[in-house]
Amino acid sequence: xxxxELKDLIQKSIGGKLNEDEATRLYNWxxxxxxxRKLYVKLRDLATLQDIVGLADASMHRKPNRHLIIRISxxxxxMILLAFMxxxxxxxxxxxxxxxxxxxxxxxxxxxxxxxxxxxxxTLSLSNENGHSEIAALFDKSTxxxxxxxxxxxxxxxxxxxxxxxxxxxxxxxxxxxxxFIFPSHFAKDKREVKLIGEGYFDVTKxxxxxxxxxxxxxxxxxxxxxxxxxxxxIATRDLISLIEGKVNVSRGADNLTLSPGQQTTIHSxxxxxxxxxxxxxxxxxxxxxxxxxxxxxxxxLEELEKWYHVSFHYESAELKSIPIxxxxxxxRNINDILDALAQTNRIKFNTTNNTIKVSAAMx
Numbered sequence: 001x002x003x004x005e006l007k008d009l010i011q012k013s014i015g016g017k018l019n020e021d022e023a024t025r026l027y028n029w030x031x032x033x034x035x036x037r038k039l040y041v042k043l044r045d046l047a048t049l050q051d052i053v054g055l056a057d058a059s060m061h062r063k064p065n066r067h068l069i070i071r072i073s074x075x076x077x078x079m080i081l082l083a084f085m086x087x088x089x090x091x092x093x094x095x096x097x098x099x100x101x102x103x104x105x106x107x108x109x110x111x112x113x114x115x116x117x118x119x120x121x122x123t124l125s126l127s128n129e130n131g132h133s134e135i136a137a138l139f140d141k142s143t144x145x146x147x148x149x150x151x152x153x154x155x156x157x158x159x160x161x162x163x164x165x166x167x168x169x170x171x172x173x174x175x176x177x178x179x180x181f182i183f184p185s186h187f188a189k190d191k192r193e194v195k196l197i198g199e200g201y202f203d204v205t206k207x208x209x210x211x212x213x214x215x216x217x218x219x220x221x222x223x224x225x226x227x228x229x230x231x232x233x234x235i236a237t238r239d240l241i242s243l244i245e246g247k248v249n250v251s252r253g254a255d256n257l258t259l260s261p262g263q264q265t266t267i268h269s270x271x272x273x274x275x276x277x278x279x280x281x282x283x284x285x286x287x288x289x290x291x292x293x294x295x296x297x298x299x300x301x302l303e304e305l306e307k308w309y310h311v312s313f314h315y316e317s318a319e320l321k322s323i324p325i326x327x328x329x330x331x332x333r334n335i336n337d338i339l340d341a342l343a344q345t346n347r348i349k350f351n352t353t354n355n356t357i358k359v360s361a362a363m364x
Contacts, residue, residue, distance in 0.1 A: 109163050114152045150184035157181075157198070160308050162286070167194075171212065172203040176286050177307045178233070199231045201287055204246075219252035219267040228259075229283055235303060239267040242283045289331045291338070298323040298348070302359070309335045316360035320348060 009026045029036055157163045157175045164174040168186050175181055179198025187193070192212045204212045206225025214221040216232035218239045226246025232239040241250050242264040249258050252267050257275060259265060264278040285292035291308075293301050299321035302313040308331055315321060329338055339350045343362065351358045 108158065109161060110154075110156045112154045112156070114154065150186050150188075152182065152184055155181045155183070159306075159310060162289070167192075169207065169210075169212075170205040174201040174287055176200065196230055196232055198233055199229070199286070201227075201229045201284065203227045216267070218269055219250060219273075222249045222251070223247070233307075237268065241265050241267070242278050242280070244280065244284075285328075286331075290328065291331055292328045293325050295324050295326060297321060298325055298342075298359075301325045301327070301342075305335065305338065311335065311355045311357055313357050313359055316358060320359055320361060323348065 006026075006029070009022055155163070155165075155175065157177060157179045159177050161177055162174060164172065166172055167183060169192055171192070173181065176199035179196070179200060181198075181200060182195040184193075187210065190210065192207070192210055193215070194213070195215045197217060200214075202212075202214065202223075204223050204225050204227070208224050212223050212225070214230060216230060216239045217234065218232065219241075221228070221230060221241055223246065226248055227244040228246075228248055229242045229244070230239065231242075241248065241259065243259040243261055245261055247258055247260060249256060250265050250267070250273060252273060255273055257265060257273055259275065262277055262280070263275050264283075265273045265275050267273055279294060282292045282294050291301075291304065293304075299315075306312060325342065327338070327341060329341070339357070343349050347362045349360055349362045351360070
């Protein structure tokens with residue numbers, strides 16, 4: 001079956017538009033091989049499939065008529081297909097859940113001044129609009145001049161949140177969950193220097209005479225004006241720099257290279273940097289509040305979940321960490337939806353005790 005035809009059938013199954021012949025063809029194709037099953041998992045959007053249940057429930061409560069019966073039949077066809085695949089992603093509404101399955105809203109985005117004379121911790125509003133105004137107040141040009149010693153601030157974003165704001169030069173910064181960003185109240189004349197621990201997306205205001213420099217745990221990224229993403233979490237063994245627009249120079253000691261749009265480099269502490277291409281949709285999915293993993297090892301996927309939810313994962317066997325994962329879901333979903341999807345499609349199971357989740361191989 002051609003990929004174009006396959007995508008068309010999957011889209012029809014999501015929209016409840018498969019006829020009996022199409023449902024049979026798709027099911028038979030999935031059953032032909034393990035390769036086909038994995039490709040099916042890769043192409044479908046589990047978040048959209050879950051919406052089929054809501055559509056079916058709503059339809060069942062309306063007064064039946066000819067058009068409704070046709071609609072219910074098409075939804076039922078899609079549901080039958082899912083049943084064949086063994087995808088039981090939907091839990092009974094009365095089922096209790098002790099897991100901290102969604103991000104905790106009581107966690108705060110913190111702005112900390114490192115000047116001992118004015119040491120304070122301000123809780124920023126979760127509203128980007130209010131947050132922008134509070135950050136902007138730090139860059140009041142009437143009180144900050146190039147001759148003044150700049151105030152240094154640390155912005156900390158907790159689990160389950162993103163935060164976007166604007167620096168003194170107009171550069172837009174978006175921080176991912178569990179990230180720390182250190183920046184001055186105003187920049188020096190010769191360069192604009194900041195530090196990042198975690199993940200951030202930068203849309204840098206162009207200024208040829210004042211390079212923008214981002215220091216990470218393992219290297220330095222220097223630009224004049226561009227758009228790029230940096231991932232530099234302490235738990236990881238590498239930094240990942242992905243360029244969307246413009247050019248950037250990346251350096252680690254004597255090793256340095258220049259990236260062009262569509263290229264990324266990985267910085268390890270003990271290896272030379274190499275240039276490769278990347279999937280921009282996957283790299284920037286977090287900015288759109290999505291989990292998107294395309295052939296990522298299970299360990300990497302679960303590390304991302306740990307940044308967003310208040311959970312920790314423990315493996316029964318180290319071999320489980322390398323299982324390839326294909327999944328796309330919204331980050332505001334209950335974590336159980338994601339765990340169910342992973343369990344049903346990757347021969348693994350999860351056992352939860354409070355906020356600790358044990359990962360083990362499913363029984364064959």
